[in-house]
Amino acid sequence: MRHDGRLSRMLHVLLHMDEQQGPMTSEDIAGMLGTNPALVRRTLAGLRDGGYVTSERGHGGGWMLGRPLSEMTLADVYDAVGAPEVFALGLADDQPQCLVEQAVNTALRQTLDEARALLLRRFAEIRVSDLRDDFAARAAALGIHPGMRCAEA
Amino acid sequence: MRHDGRLSRMLHVLLHMDEQQGPMTSEDIAGMLGTNPALVRRTLAGLRDGGYVTSERGHGGGWMLGRPLSEMTLADVYDAVGAPEVFALGLADDQPQCLVEQAVNTALRQTLDEARALLLRRFAEIRVSDLRDDFAARAAALGIHPGMRCAEA
């Protein structure tokens, strides 16, 4: 099944925004992600509603961080992109008549709920700034200037 | 995202097979699941390869359990249907050049791997016969004969 990359993409964008001076336009960002501006706007809209980024129209406009990365967790970003379905595994029928199928659903639902809870708990523990720090460590280890952009290379 | 219901469906089928005298044809099963025989064969093929069910062709043929439900875990069935992708959440790019994106991927991958491991560990702890027992308890609580079939009602 094709997966949902919105969380992954938005984290990437936030980190690049952090190491950027002024605002980034949707076009800048789209170039970075290898996609197009309209999609960027669509997805960033959720982050704007959550106050994690701000947008300005017109000359010199674009997207900027709405707060420091240390004040955003992965869970915040996950929620901001619409809290998409976590699992590809699912139930054949949510409310079956069949008692047998109800037993199956109960067991699967419990197990999936538990795994989802663990995942979201972990997401809530990780600040976006932690990823930046990991990135800085990587760059240092490789002796690479941390400001690189793959799209510009 | 549309989810993958193969595990759920196959568990349902196994439980019905267990409370059945003789073999069930693909058509019987398809009627139960609200689907069609070819799809049933396609999915059950994996369980047959794992020895969890057997199939016989011709008159009086069909599908039967290959071993008791107490000797199959949810993890066994999950593997037998092809160990489908667990998560709908995914990475935008698996092997990015960008160090920033690599940091994002590392963090997400770790967290997803942890949640997947928990899920599969739980699956390995649950025997299919446990679901049957839960079903029996449900039926008793409702005062319903446990042999009911929704498709026949």
Place this chain on the structure above:
DNA sequence: CATTTTGTAACTTATCAAGTTTCGAATAAC
């Protein structure tokens, strides 16, 4: 007013589980 840039709606594409059709091969009943 001309230009830049977001906001938004409408539409197309890609993907893959699910669903369908079809025919061949094996088995059993007669």
Place this chain on the structure above:
DNA sequence: GTTATTCGAAACTTGATAAGTTACAAAATG
């Protein structure tokens, strides 16, 4: 051995939806 049944398997269509695209209105700057 002929017929009915049933699985096996390949080839194809459908449905759902994230992603991608197009287009244009609205707002801000100079």
